[in-house]
Amino acid sequence: MKKKHVLFVSFLCLALLIVLAAVLAPYLVPYDPFAASLTDALKPPSAEHLFGTDKLGRDLFSRVIYGSRASLASALALVACIFALGSVVGIAAGYFGGWIDAVLMRLADMMISFPGMVLAIAVAGILGASMTNAVIAVALVSWTKYARLSRSLVLKIKGCEYLAAARLTGSRTGHIMWRYLFPNAVPTLVITAATDIGSMMLELAGLSFLGFGAQAPMAEWGLMLSEGRSYMQKAPWMMVFPGLAIFCVVVVFNLLGDSLRDVLDPREEE
Amino acid sequence: MKRVSKAVAAGIAAAMMCTAMVSAAAQEHLNFGCYMYAASFDPAAYQNAAWQGMRLGVTEALFRFNDDMTVSGCLCDTYEVSEDHKTWTLHIRDGVKFSNGDDCNAQAVADSLQRLYNVCAREEYSSTPSTYIDMASITADAEANTVTLVTNVAYADLTATLCFPFYTIIDVEGDLDDESHDYTESVIGTGPYVVDSFDVTTKNAELVRNENYWKGEVPYASVSATFIEDDTTKALAIQSGDIDLTENVTTASDLATLEADDTYYVSKTSSMRTGFAYLNFAGVLGNDDLRRAVCMAVDGQTLCDVTVGGMYTYGYAVLPSSLVYDYDSLVYAYGYDVEGAKKLLDDAGIVDTDGDGIRELNGENITLRYITYVNRCLSDFAEAIQVSLAEIGINVEITNTDSDTEWNLMQAGAYDLCDSNWTTVGTGDPTAFLLNWYGDGGANLYDGENAEATNYCNYVSEEYDELYEAFTASTDVEERNRLVAQMEQVLLDDCAVLVHGYYNSAFISNATKVTGAEISTIDYYWLSSDIKPVE
Numbered sequence: 001m002k003k004k005h006v007l008f009v010s011f012l013c014l015a016l017l018i019v020l021a022a023v024l025a026p027y028l029v030p031y032d033p034f035a036a037s038l039t040d041a042l043k044p045p046s047a048e049h050l051f052g053t054d055k056l057g058r059d060l061f062s063r064v065i066y067g068s069r070a071s072l073a074s075a076l077a078l079v080a081c082i083f084a085l086g087s088v089v090g091i092a093a094g095y096f097g098g099w100i101d102a103v104l105m106r107l108a109d110m111m112i113s114f115p116g117m118v119l120a121i122a123v124a125g126i127l128g129a130s131m132t133n134a135v136i137a138v139a140l141v142s143w144t145k146y147a148r149l150s151r152s153l154v155l156k157i158k159g160c161e162y163l164a165a166a167r168l169t170g171s172r173t174g175h176i177m178w179r180y181l182f183p184n185a186v187p188t189l190v191i192t193a194a195t196d197i198g199s200m201m202l203e204l205a206g207l208s209f210l211g212f213g214a215q216a217p218m219a220e221w222g223l224m225l226s227e228g229r230s231y232m233q234k235a236p237w238m239m240v241f242p243g244l245a246i247f248c249v250v251v252v253f254n255l256l257g258d259s260l261r262d263v264l265d266p267r268e269e270e
Numbered sequence: 271m272k273r274v275s276k277a278v279a280a281g282i283a284a285a286m287m288c289t290a291m292v293s294a295a296a297q298e299h300l301n302f303g304c305y306m307y308a309a310s311f312d313p314a315a316y317q318n319a320a321w322q323g324m325r326l327g328v329t330e331a332l333f334r335f336n337d338d339m340t341v342s343g344c345l346c347d348t349y350e351v352s353e354d355h356k357t358w359t360l361h362i363r364d365g366v367k368f369s370n371g372d373d374c375n376a377q378a379v380a381d382s383l384q385r386l387y388n389v390c391a392r393e394e395y396s397s398t399p400s401t402y403i404d405m406a407s408i409t410a411d412a413e414a415n416t417v418t419l420v421t422n423v424a425y426a427d428l429t430a431t432l433c434f435p436f437y438t439i440i441d442v443e444g445d446l447d448d449e450s451h452d453y454t455e456s457v458i459g460t461g462p463y464v465v466d467s468f469d470v471t472t473k474n475a476e477l478v479r480n481e482n483y484w485k486g487e488v489p490y491a492s493v494s495a496t497f498i499e500d501d502t503t504k505a506l507a508i509q510s511g512d513i514d515l516t517e518n519v520t521t522a523s524d525l526a527t528l529e530a531d532d533t534y535y536v537s538k539t540s541s542m543r544t545g546f547a548y549l550n551f552a553g554v555l556g557n558d559d560l561r562r563a564v565c566m567a568v569d570g571q572t573l574c575d576v577t578v579g580g581m582y583t584y585g586y587a588v589l590p591s592s593l594v595y596d597y598d599s600l601v602y603a604y605g606y607d608v609e610g611a612k613k614l615l616d617d618a619g620i621v622d623t624d625g626d627g628i629r630e631l632n633g634e635n636i637t638l639r640y641i642t643y644v645n646r647c648l649s650d651f652a653e654a655i656q657v658s659l660a661e662i663g664i665n666v667e668i669t670n671t672d673s674d675t676e677w678n679l680m681q682a683g684a685y686d687l688c689d690s691n692w693t694t695v696g697t698g699d700p701t702a703f704l705l706n707w708y709g710d711g712g713a714n715l716y717d718g719e720n721a722e723a724t725n726y727c728n729y730v731s732e733e734y735d736e737l738y739e740a741f742t743a744s745t746d747v748e749e750r751n752r753l754v755a756q757m758e759q760v761l762l763d764d765c766a767v768l769v770h771g772y773y774n775s776a777f778i779s780n781a782t783k784v785t786g787a788e789i790s791t792i793d794y795y796w797l798s799s800d801i802k803p804v805e
Contacts, residue, residue: 036657038572042523055577055650056657129670216653216668217660230502234523 008259014252022068029062033219042235052237054227056217060237064245066219071249074135075201081139082200083193086146091181093147094154095173105151108144116141117206124212131204131220134213138203142196146189153185187264195257198250205246221246298491300784302797303504303513306473306497311465312453313438314389316396320435326477326495327797328369329438329459332360332379333429337791339542339593341429341698345374345439345460346417355424355745356406360417367482368441369464374484378441380410380417385442399436402697403428426745430698435794462488462799473497477797489802508534508778515779515787517796520647522579528778535781537789538774540583540592542695545648545770547640547655547687548680548706552728554631554638555686558765559618560664564638565604565765566611567662568655574771577654578647582771587758588703589694590772596755602762611662622663629663637665642689643676651770652689680726681716688726691773693792699750701742704757707731707766708738727766734760 021028030050040057043049051060093104111119116138123137157163157180166176207213208222216223221242228238304325311328313320323329332346343349346360366374387405389395399405404422411418425431441458445451456465462485463477477493496513498504504516505524519525528534549555555564574584583591586605591597615621620629620636628635638659642652649670656666666687669679680688694703708714709730716723734757741753761767777796779787786800 034657034660036654038569038576038654038658041576056654058657211670215670217657230521231523232502233505233527 004259004262008256008263011252011256011259015256018068018249018252019072021065022072025065025069029059029065031059031062033058033062033066034217042231042238044235045237051241052235054224054238055231055235060224060241063219063224064221064241067221067224067242067245068249070131070214070218070220071201071205071222071246074131074204075197078135078138078142078200078204079193079196081135082143082146082196083189085139086143087150087182087185087189089143090147090150090152091154091177091185094151094158095177095181101151104147108147111141111144114141117203120203120207121210121212124207129212129215131208131214131218134204134207137207137212138200142200142203145196146192149192150185150189153188154181157181157184191257191261191264193257194260195254197257198253201250201253202246298803300490300493300515300801300803301513302493302495303498303507303516304495304796305499305518306475306495309470309473310454311457311468313436313440313457314386314395314397315454317398317436320397320438321794323440323457323459324435324438324461324794325796326465326475326493327461327463327795327799328457328465328477329435329440330461331435331438332362332432335430335433335698335790335792335794337539339695339698339791341427341433345379346429346432349429351428355426355428356421358419358421358428360419362415362417363484364415366460366484368458368460369480369482370441370458371482372441372443372458374439374441374460375412376410376415376417377412379439380408381442381444381446382439383417383419383437384408385446385448386436388446389448397436402431402434402436402702424745426747426750427698433792433794434697460484463490463493463797466492483799485799488799493797495797504778508780511780514783515777515801517777517789518646518775519778520578520581520645522581522647525581525776525778526579533780533782535779535784535787537777537779537787539776539789539791540590541773541775542590542593542693542792543646543691543773543775544585544588544590544694544703545582545646545651545689545691545773546588547651547689547768547770548685548727549729549766549768550683550686550688550727551730551766552683553686554636556728557618557620557631559614560620560631560636561765562604563611563614563620563662564659564664565768566607566614567658567664568768569606569658570769570771571606573651573654578650580774581647582773584771586762586769588761588767588769589700589754589758592772593695594751595700595758596751599755600759600762604762604765608661615662627663628665635665636663637667638686639669639684640666640687640689641669641671641676641679641685643671643673645673646691646773648689648691648770652687655687655768681718683726683728687768689770696792700754704738704741704754707734707757707761709735711735729764729766731760731764731766 037057040053041055043053045052049059054060089104093101119141120137123140124134127133205222208220209226214220214223224242225239231238308318308322310319311323330344333341334344336342345363345366347363348361350359362376362379368374386399390397390399406420406422409418455468462480462483464480466476466478468475474497475495479488479491501519501521502524505519507513508516529536555561571584574582585591586602587597587600589595620631622629640652642649652668656668659666679685692703694700705724707729709725714723714725715728716726737753737757741750744750775789775793777787777789783804785804786802
């Protein structure tokens, strides 16, 4: 097995471990992550509470484990959304060209002309603060990358003879797009999506930290960081453990994306 | 060699002089980090603007509250009142000048008050001086240096009401209708400091010494009042030396850190503020059993002592226990009792039939809309109450917003619980505060059309209304106090409000640089000439 495959498998295992922790969270946590014991507030890490407790006396270890559910699920849902939306728009723009291409790409240009996070904050602010709305807000400003990428990939193969042959043999547009164009764009898009999981997770955590995403009493890492901010000096564990969780998961998914690119990139073979 | 020595000595002397000058200049300047609630200094503009001038030591009123809530003369030194308590003759202290050097005499005081009433009748001004004093006439006697206020109704003690920041005295220069004056960015008062510049966008103010201050020399030549919204930022700013003085660090852990360090002096007091949540009777909380169960599920003592780390003193009545309204005689039948709350709901048939952990009322899951904002630990209370109510099977959705949005949501009735923190005896008694629950037979219930209405929670109690009317009609202090206690008891019996506790205010100063920074019981007063540089 080549080194790059070993790396990919290692990071894939780590990512699966994280996903497994999220799925099996109810069996892993020692306490109900939402059960408050007001008199046990701000207890430091101990054998009883591995990561300590928060301001409402909730077990932080349990909340960090449960937080993986919210953070992972929302990040994966977000990446799936922008992957699907961006790919469809990009492939359509590239294949049809003309005014459809012009309209779709100018729309994409408009979206990327704003600073992404600022626009996401504005959208989340208008829609109201919730995790779903945070996903929608980030999706609205992030799909353009996939659209532009898939469009350029389609333009590259648009003039190929096998596409002309397909048209000649009477293949319908939908069939050509799904059977010939999409498979050609998919590897690059998948690599982009894999590397995006980490950054999307960070953006969602950022929105939650600012109060535009997850709302109390949800266990979500960005929100937990925000809750811990006021206790930074007296109870630093309230920020340290959710922060570490974000750091570890983002690193693992970024490295997974990189190693996947190494595996799929044909230039590496040469 | 001698020349060299002389030159070195001269150099050292010059350096020392420079250092001393820089140090003196630093001592002459105060960096004050605070929450700025208003983008204006005009007392007629809106309430927070009126407070701002007084808090920053720019304006003063005719009277002022002492720490025991008794009243002392400020710009007025003596007064007389008629037997019917409708004519008040106030003698203006001789020799007082505005910061621009103009005399603050009877005519200037009368003009200032007349201008307030004149412009507040117009829509663009939001202050409501008529709410507290129903004024019939304001006249000045230049010779006697007195101002006579005639009111349409009798007031037990107008002097306490005149402490309220609406009635700060400013130099209007004879312009009674704001024809040629705008007080947004600056106002001429009689306080120790003068607004040199004010940025309405950042809400940062630069103040300079009032050279004409009637109480003597003002200690600081200049003050930078910097708007700091976040409590932790206030604590970090004073620790880093960016500011020398700040107010109300409401994060208990940050305040504890500062208290433990001798470098900082923390002045704390039990203020006249009550933190509470309105309960909206127009929603599901109109159900008596549900409302009582909500009150019983909340461990107020632990919330005050642990969750907000002692920033509040626990109490169940709407008025602070330290006031004169016989708190100890009040009986609260719906104190903390989780099992009792569950039983109450079970007996009332408010149960969870579908097994999702949330009880239902009229076939629908109970989800309470709780609106709050990040101020004086209110959002911490909201979160703790949310988890407390989850324990008895009641779902709570919190909307954590800013104070203006919260106010709009409250006016729209889009809430079940709505956090608030009120100065309860802002005019010396709770006349205004207790209007929150006065129904006036339904006429005082806010519905969007009646802008003057003050009851936003749709609470109606004939007994309460009668007591309130008797209270406002009475000028006998003992009787008024007794009526207030009775009104409090009615609210407790009806579980009409969920009281969090009584807020403890704080003033934090860098003890190596600042002395005399004591917090007032009533938070109209922040900067004063008592706050001085350390010698």
